[in-house]
Amino acid sequence: MAVEWSREEALEAVRVCLPGVSVMTDGCSDLDVVVEPDNLLVLFRWRRDPNVYAVEVALPATPTSPWTGLPVTSVYEWAADVMAGLSENLATGLVLRSRRKVRDGYVVLDARDLVDVCPAGYFIESVPLVGAPSSWRPSFSWPWRNRTHVTWGPPEEPVPLPVSKVGSWLARAGMDVSLPRQLIAETRLACWLQAYVDNDRGEPYVGHTAVSWEDTRCTTARLHLVHIKPGVLSEVRGALVRSAVRMVTENGALHVVTAIDVPELHRLGFRPANEGGLTLRTSDADPPGRPHPL
DSSP states (O other): OOOOOOOOHHHHHHHHHTTTHHHHSSSSEEEEEEEEEHHHHEEETTTSSSSOOEEEOOOSSSSSSSSTBBBOOOOOHHHHHHHHHHHHHHHHTTTHHHHEEEEEEEEEEEEEEOSSOTTTTEEEEEEOOOEEESSSBEEEGGGGGGGOOOOOOOOOOEOOOTTTTTTTTHTTTOOOOOOHHHHHHHTTTEEEEEEOOOOOOOOOEEEEEEESSSTTTSOOOEEEEEETTTSSSSSHHHHHHHHHHHHHHHTTSSEEEOOOHHHHHHHHHHOTTTTSSSSEGGSSSSSTTOOSSO
């Protein structure tokens, strides 16, 4: 059954429901919606990311929820489900995992085609910088991984780990952690990510990457290292770089520079800089047409 809702009614209903996305989704702001010839375009900003993102919303052809597939009784119920679906996608990594293209100054995300950032069999996360005060061991408490909090005795508030202990598990796996520790001591660390085999033990660790801030305004970041152990898929190195770029972009980086030159950087959008090395404008990351968003 075709709907009797006009384009203007669909637009107004989405406008009314937009504030709910900000309420349900931490980090989403400046929501707006504009009309295109064949659909609506929901605009938003994400955390401190300087880009303006957009998601296409098809105009309703039938009185059916695009989120649940169930019938809806009004255009406002349809719009509420559109926004609920967007909130769910944002909470599960839409900005990180979607394919994208730049159009009219917006970074348009394809919410229908979300891909895993990591190659199958691996996982990437931030290196824990805090732990239980009674032990230097990191607090393995990542809710999205269903891990168990590792402490002894009563639960304690996490505190910063001594710099000399951060990443010690990576050092035991044969990786050089001296530079990231130095960046922590200098309060310049922007992000430090680790990769490991995705199993019940969360090991062995197979790689890491570290990025620092180049300026006090935190608009330029420097990729200092990206390392994977021998025999590990090169896609893991690409996933480490992409995850690091996304993390610093979400924290306001306009550019990422590096002296490193590996193929994965060029596929991500890094280009030779006039002063040497490579540079990336974060709005240019993930050029259109890429087969996989590294």
